[in-house]
Amino acid sequence: MGKDICIFIECKDGNIRKTNFELLSKADELSKKMASNLLAVIIGKDISSLADGITSYADRIVVVDDDVFKDYRCDVFTDTMEKITKKYDPFLIIGASTITGKDLFPRFAARIGAAFISDATGIELDEKGLKVRKPIYGGKIISWVSPKNAERVVITFRPNSFAIENGKRSGEIIKEKIDAEMDPRINLINITKGQSKKVDLQEADFIICGGRGMKDPENFKLLEEIAEIIGARVGASRAVVDSKWRDYEDQIGKSGKTVSPKLYIGCGVSGALHHTMGMDTSKVVVAINKDPNALIFQYADYGIVDDLFNILPALKEELISAKKEG
Amino acid sequence: MKILVFIKQVADTEARILIKGDNKSLEIENKYNLNFFDEFAVEEAIRLKTKLKDSKITVCTYGGKKAIEALRTAIAMGADQAFLIDNTDLDTEDPLITARILSEFAKKEGFDIILCGRQAIDDENGAIGAMVAEFLNIPHVSAILKLDVKDDKHMIVESDAEGGKGTIEVELPALFTTQKGINEPRVPLITGVMKAMKANIPVIDPTTLGLKKEELIKDTSKIEVLFYETPKARPPVKIIDGETPQEKAKKLVKLLKEEAKVL
Ligand SMILES: Cc1cc2nc3c(=O)[nH]c(=O)nc-3n(C[C@H](O)[C@H](O)[C@H](O)COP(=O)(O)OP(=O)(O)OC[C@H]3O[C@@H](n4cnc5c(N)ncnc54)[C@H](O)[C@@H]3O)c2cc1C
Ligand SMILES: Nc1ncnc2c1ncn2[C@@H]1O[C@H](COP(=O)(O)O)[C@@H](O)[C@H]1O
Numbered sequence: 001m002g003k004d005i006c007i008f009i010e011c012k013d014g015n016i017r018k019t020n021f022e023l024l025s026k027a028d029e030l031s032k033k034m035a036s037n038l039l040a041v042i043i044g045k046d047i048s049s050l051a052d053g054i055t056s057y058a059d060r061i062v063v064v065d066d067d068v069f070k071d072y073r074c075d076v077f078t079d080t081m082e083k084i085t086k087k088y089d090p091f092l093i094i095g096a097s098t099i100t101g102k103d104l105f106p107r108f109a110a111r112i113g114a115a116f117i118s119d120a121t122g123i124e125l126d127e128k129g130l131k132v133r134k135p136i137y138g139g140k141i142i143s144w145v146s147p148k149n150a151e152r153v154v155i156t157f158r159p160n161s162f163a164i165e166n167g168k169r170s171g172e173i174i175k176e177k178i179d180a181e182m183d184p185r186i187n188l189i190n191i192t193k194g195q196s197k198k199v200d201l202q203e204a205d206f207i208i209c210g211g212r213g214m215k216d217p218e219n220f221k222l223l224e225e226i227a228e229i230i231g232a233r234v235g236a237s238r239a240v241v242d243s244k245w246r247d248y249e250d251q252i253g254k255s256g257k258t259v260s261p262k263l264y265i266g267c268g269v270s271g272a273l274h275h276t277m278g279m280d281t282s283k284v285v286v287a288i289n290k291d292p293n294a295l296i297f298q299y300a301d302y303g304i305v306d307d308l309f310n311i312l313p314a315l316k317e318e319l320i321s322a323k324k325e326g
Numbered sequence: 327m328k329i330l331v332f333i334k335q336v337a338d339t340e341a342r343i344l345i346k347g348d349n350k351s352l353e354i355e356n357k358y359n360l361n362f363f364d365e366f367a368v369e370e371a372i373r374l375k376t377k378l379k380d381s382k383i384t385v386c387t388y389g390g391k392k393a394i395e396a397l398r399t400a401i402a403m404g405a406d407q408a409f410l411i412d413n414t415d416l417d418t419e420d421p422l423i424t425a426r427i428l429s430e431f432a433k434k435e436g437f438d439i440i441l442c443g444r445q446a447i448d449d450e451n452g453a454i455g456a457m458v459a460e461f462l463n464i465p466h467v468s469a470i471l472k473l474d475v476k477d478d479k480h481m482i483v484e485s486d487a488e489g490g491k492g493t494i495e496v497e498l499p500a501l502f503t504t505q506k507g508i509n510e511p512r513v514p515l516i517t518g519v520m521k522a523m524k525a526n527i528p529v530i531d532p533t534t535l536g537l538k539k540e541e542l543i544k545d546t547s548k549i550e551v552l553f554y555e556t557p558k559a560r561p562p563v564k565i566i567d568g569e570t571p572q573e574k575a576k577k578l579v580k581l582l583k584e585e586a587k588v589l
Contacts, residue, residue: 012488072488074456074466099486103468106421106453110460115548116421118451131552136450140343141352144552145419185497186465189482193490200489206588230589248507249486254339254447255362255506263588273339284586285560286578292565302581303563304574314575322579322589 002089005031006039008081009054010100011047016054018203019096019159024057026123026162027094028169033125038169039088043080045070048175056167062088064176071191072100075183078108083178085112085152092130097156098202105156115150121161121260121281138254138277158281159203160260194249199233201250206232207261209252209279210240213268213289213308217245222312223267229319235259237269253278267308271296288312327381327478329371330437331405332428332458333364335389335396336448349553360396363443365403365511366504370473371441372404373509377475382406384435388413388427394527402514402522409435411530416539419449420547425457427542430535432462439481440501444469455503466501467494471508 005027009020024040031038040058042051044065051061062084068076081104085093093108095101097119109116122133132145132155147153201207208223208230223234236246238253252259253275264282268289269275276299279285287300288308297303304311337343338357346353360368368385375381385400387393388411397408411427418424432440440462442455452468459466471491472484482495483502496502514522533539540546566581568574582589 010488071492074468099469099488102452103456106451106456107460107466109453110422110425110457113422116451116453116457117549118453134450135557137337137343137448138339138450139557141345142555142557144555146550146552147548148550149546150548183465185500187495189493189495191487191490191492263582263586277339280557284582284588286582287563297563297565299560300563301560301586302578303565304578305565306571306574310571311575314571315578317572318575318579319589322583 002091003034003036004039004088004090004092005034005036006041006085006088006090006093007058008093008095008101009040009042010096010098011042011044011050012200016042016050017096017098018164018199019098021057021164022160022162023094023096023157024054024167025165028057028165028167030123030125036091038171039090040171041081041084043069043077051173054167055171055173056169058171059169061171061173062176063173064178066177068180068182071188072104073182073186073188074103074107075186076180077104078111079181080178081108082111084176091152093152093154095154095156097158098200101156105154109154112152114152114154115147117145117147117153117155120155120157123155123157135281138273139280158258158260159200160205160262201233201235201252201257202259204233204259205262206230207235207252207259207263207279207282208232208265208267209235209237209269210246210267211237211269212239212243214240214245215268220246222316226312226316226319229316229323232263237275266296266300267312269296270294271299327378327438328436329374329381329383330432330435330440331364331367331371331383331385331400332440332442332454333368333385333387333396333400334361334443334446335359335387335393336361336446339447345554345556349555350551352554358392358395360399361443361446363445363447363503363505366506366508367441367443368400368403368405369509369511370504372512374439374473374475375404378478384409386411386428386431386435388424388532390414390417397527398522398525399514401525402518403512404518408525408527409530410527411532411535413532416532416542418542418544418547419551420549421451421453421457422548423542423546425454425461427532427535427537428454429458429461430537431530432458434535438498440499442501442503444503444505455501459501462499462501464499464501465496466503467496468503469505470502471505473502473508
C-alpha cells in the first residue's frame, strides 16, 4: 500500500479550477507531515498545456489527454481513475465536491473499496492519523471523521475550504495513455452550456445574494452592478427562485447550493434556517435588511438596518471609490 | 416494469439536535420526515408508473423501526409496497455498508429502475445512489432534473453538467438520483393515508440478504466518527449606524477593508 496523496484536477473552460489550487495547497501541507509524494491527475481533451500551471504544486502530474475525455462521463472517468490508482498506488485521493466530483467519487470509492468521506471542509493529521471535518445536518453539527480499516481513502472537499498558497515544488509531467472503458449503456446526447457566468457560485470568493426584499427581478441589476465591481457572483434565496426572478442554479440554501465565500452579502434576505444552512460557513457575512429582528442578523458579522434601495446605490458608489483608492 | 425507490427517514431541519455528553452521539428531537430529496424520487416513480404499463413501485429503507413512518408516507403518496430492512444494533455511518445492503435487496427484489434522492439531509453524504449502482454494475446519473421514457428499455434524462445541462440516454436497468426541480412532490390524499395506515410492511433482517453480520457491524466500517462538535458561533453582529445611507455604506466598506480585511 502506498502512502502518496493524489489530487484529482478538474478543468473548466480551458482552465484549472480554482478549488483545485486550494486542494493542492492543503495536500502540500499534509504530504510534508506524511512524508509522502504528491500526485496530481488531469483528465481531459487538449488539457496537456494546463499541467504546466501546477508543476510547482505536485511531484508528479499525470496527464491523460484524449478525445474520449472531452466531456465528463462517469463510466470513463471512474475507469481511468481506477487504472491510475492501480498504477500509482496512492493512499489518499482527494477531489473537490463539484458537480463532477459529487458524481464521480462515490462510484469510484465503491469501485476500489476505499473509505469515503464527502463534502468535507477540513482535514488534520495528528499522531493518530487523519481527522476529517464534515458538517452534517445542514451545518448544525460538525462531525470529525476518521478512516479506519482502509487501504485507501477518498475524500471530497467543498470549494473554498482552504487557502491557496504558492507552490514550491517542481513536478515532473507524465503523459499517460489510458484505454478507458466506455459503458455502451450510457449515451451522452448533448451538453448545453448555460450563459457563461464568470465563476461557479460555489467557487466564488464574493457572493451578493438577493431575497424577496429585492421586490422585482429588474432590481437584481443593482446587485449585478455591485457584483461587477467586486468580482462577485449574484445568488438568490428560494423565495426569489420560486418566483422565477432568478435561475435555480443561483439558489443558496438547503435545497440549493452550499457556499462558503470569503464574503457573503445578503440583501432583503430574511435568514430562514433553510437559507442559512447554505451560507453559514461563509467567512464574513453582511446583512442588509430593514427589519431589525430579521433572523439573518443572527448569522451576520455586520448588519445594516435600512431600506436596501437606499443602501445599495450608496454602497455601489463607496465600492467604486474604494476600488479607485486600491 | 419494476421501479424501486430507496428512501431514508431523517431528522426534520427544524428538529433540535444536541450532542450527548460522550461527544460521540446525538440526541435528536422527535421530529422526523421523509428525506427532502427522496420526495422527488417517490413522486417521479409515481409519474413514471402512469407512463409505463404494468409498473409496480417498491420503496425500501435500511433503518430503525421508526422509519416505517417514512415508508408509509411513500405509500400514501402512491407507492405500491414497502419494505423495512431493520438496522437495529447495526446502525452504520459508512455509506459503503448501507449501499451494499440496499444493492443486495435490489438483487433479491428485482428492478428495472432505481430512484434515490440526491443526498440525505442528515449525513449529507450524497453517496448511496452511485454506490448502489456500482455494486449492481448498472449505469447511474446523479441529480437528474428530467426523466423521459424513450422506450421500454431506454430513458432520456437531463442533469446538471459543469456550467450547463447534460442530456443522456441510458439503457435500463439503471439508477437515477433526484433533485429539486424535477417535479413537485404531491401531498398525499386522505385515501392514500388510509391505505398507508393499513399497509402491511414486511420487516427484513439484513443478515438474510446474503451478507454476513460481520460485514455489517461497526467494526468493519471503513470510517469512524471520532467526535461531534457544534460549529463555532459567530460573534454578535455589529450593527452599523449612521445618519444617512451614504454614511452607513462608507462605514461598512471601511470595516470590510480594515477590520474584516476581505476587500
Ligand atoms: C424544505 C424547504 C427547503 C428550503 N430550501 C431553501 C433554500 O435552499 N434556500 C432558501 O433561500 N430558502 C429555502 N427554503 C425557504 C425558506 O424557508 C424561506 O422561505 C426563504 O429563504 C425566504 O426567502 P427570503 O428571505 O428571500 O424571503 P422573505 O422571508 O420574504 O424575506 C424577505 C426579507 O426582506 C426584507 N425586506 C423587504 N423589503 C426590504 C427593503 N426594501 N429593504 C431591506 N429589506 C427588505 C424583509 O424584512 C424580510 O426579512 C426552504 C423551505 C423549505 C420548507
Ligand atoms: N438507509 C437508507 N435506506 C434507504 N435509502 C437510503 C438510505 N440512506 C440513503 N438512502 C438513499 O440514498 C440517497 C443519498 O443518501 P446519502 O448518500 O446518505 O446522502 C438518499 O436520498 C436516499 O434515497
